[in-house]
Amino acid sequence: MKPGKLYIKIFLSFVLILFITEILVFGLFLFSVGRHFRSRIDQYTGAKSLVAKELLEEKIRSRPETQPADNDPLKDYILRLGETYRAKVWLDAPDGTPILKSFSGDIPHEITGISKRHVMDFGSYKIHRGHKTDWESYISLPAEIGKGEIGTFHILFEKRERTHPEKGFAFGLAAIAIVIALLTIPVSRMITKRVKGLTESSLRIAEGDLSHRVTVMGKDEIGELGRSFNRMADKLERMIQGGRELTANISHELRSPLARIRIAEELLRERLARGHYDDYERHLDDIREDIEELDGLIGRILLLSKMDIQETHLTFERLDPSDLMTELLERLKPAINRRKLHLKTELSFDPPFFGDKEALRTALLNILENAVKFTPEEGDFTVTMHSEQNLLKISVTNTFEALSEEDLSNIFEPFYRSEQSRVSGSGLGLAITKRVIEKHSGNIKAVNSTEGLEIRIDLPAGPPE
Missing domain, CATH: 3.30.450 (Beta-Lactamase)
Structure with missing residues (x-):
């Protein structure tokens, strides 16, 4: 060899x-x-x-x-x-x-x-x-x-x-040198053998064997390199698998509005050919709604993709989160009144608080819109906010039947829909919210409470280090 x-x-x-x-x-x-x-x-x-x-x-x-x-x-x-x-x-x-x-x-x-x-x-x-x-x-x-x-x-x-x-001393040194040189052969082979193993593993992964992992031996630098390689392979496998799932989900989500647009276009063409001009505006409105749905879906997909590949750079500034929450609730007030929801708010915080205002606006709006959309008519809708140990704690609770543990753990995954959900949607809103919260070094989770489904958010109040 x-x-x-x-x-x-x-x-x-x-x-x-x-x-x-x-x-x-x-x-x-x-x-x-x-x-x-x-x-x-x-x-x-x-x-x-x-x-x-x-x-x-x-x-x-x-x-x-x-x-x-x-x-x-x-x-x-x-x-x-x-x-x-x-x-x-x-x-x-x-x-x-x-x-x-x-x-x-x-x-x-x-x-x-x-x-x-x-x-x-x-x-x-x-x-x-x-x-x-x-x-x-x-x-x-x-x-x-x-x-x-x-x-x-x-x-x-x-x-x-x-x-x-x-001369005798020199010959002795030469003999020692030869012995040591011979001993370096197995030592060199031992080092290069482990590096060669990493090379072979990287080639296997490059050829598509995403499940392959390096056999880690030792706690030295090469061993640490092997562990880092395995962590990279894990993340790469998840990213590729997630990309495949995302592609499949996007295809599924785009197919429905495109199919509706095609049907509406065929119906409109057929009626116009027959000389029926009485309800063409209704078909055009349906097409416009589907186009707007497609546009919103594509925008959310792009936003989620940017956050996943870490292209989004947040701009942290001092802001008032209670004012931001009040503004968003005021924006949703027509929908809340239309569904006759019982809204309760308790908003307070200890300044200062730092965050990206636009990113937080998107994240909080997704949560509030979901709560309004999935709360049954005349249901309860509660929003609280307070400071605790340099953390801003936000809770959004709405009337909803209890979710399974699987639903609670997967609700923030892209395109995921609970079996209890009876309202259409792309399933991207909460996924985007999770990415925004994580980029603020916070955490978010969903739990079943006595009042219904509760979304809990913890955000650090100080600026990022």
Whole structure:
């Protein structure tokens, strides 16, 4: 199976970070540990040289009457010292003339032009490190070679075959890097496998399997992504299902007035063809009423659709909800009087209150119109409003037979009609009202009460945050 791009990116990122980390660790090792050991070696070299000098002076003092050049024990000592230290050892007179040497030939010429860049000063002596030369280090110390005479004792340590212990450390780091890189393979696969599962699920939903959900594992970011994906899929399924139902309901609602318009048009055409002009105005009035019904239905559908897709932006302003309710009741007064309804109102509130006046006008008018429409003649119609704990509470109650629990829970769904309803309507008014109340961060519900059907609304009084 071909690895995915994300898998390769994660794997290469791990390897790159590991490579950089190991370079830094190796550099730190060479810088800190290497410097430490170099310093210890210099101190050890200096200590050896001081001991060698003391022994040399002891050899000279043991035969004060003999010149250093004729001192056989001193000669043997310098030879043995050169062999033991694997170094070139010699002793100079005060004027710089060599007295004794552990080697044949001339003094190494590179000593005369020795660099001062690589010098370790230890007070009584200095160690010169040999960089890019045939010797490792060089040390010179003042030595007493006779009464009142101070010569110079030289030790030139030649380079030995280096063991390079850092190579072993580097190989160890490389081995660790390989092991860690191999371990990142299953880790990368584990991460990308879950992401691949999300990809496959999204493709299944895109192909129409709206019931499919992601199997969520873990509580990390990918697990949270899976849960968010499932929430999105739930909402998407509801939206698509709702859209299908809405399309079916719209088709049904539009069919009735269109059928009536077609029948009225055919009747009118037939009567005009026969020369009957006496009642054509009645047919035209019927057509106009059906057209107005269609226009209102389409307007409500558009308003509901805008609210569903969150295109409606409310404008909150300070307003008096009791004045708004009074205005709407006054508007419905002819219908209330015609049906001889017993209207009772109790309107009060504690200012301030903020809301979108036009949206609330639409929502409240839908509730009041429904109450007037469905209340039997000479029935009771009660509207109350009061403030409670920073909430505006509105109640609209009308005489009506008790609804089932199913009706109470579905009454605010688009195109829903109760079985007890005997009055025509689109079933969109309460759905629009619910959307408006929710956009005001409020809630609305329908309950059966002793007086009939009650619609309860709770709205926050303050402006939105």
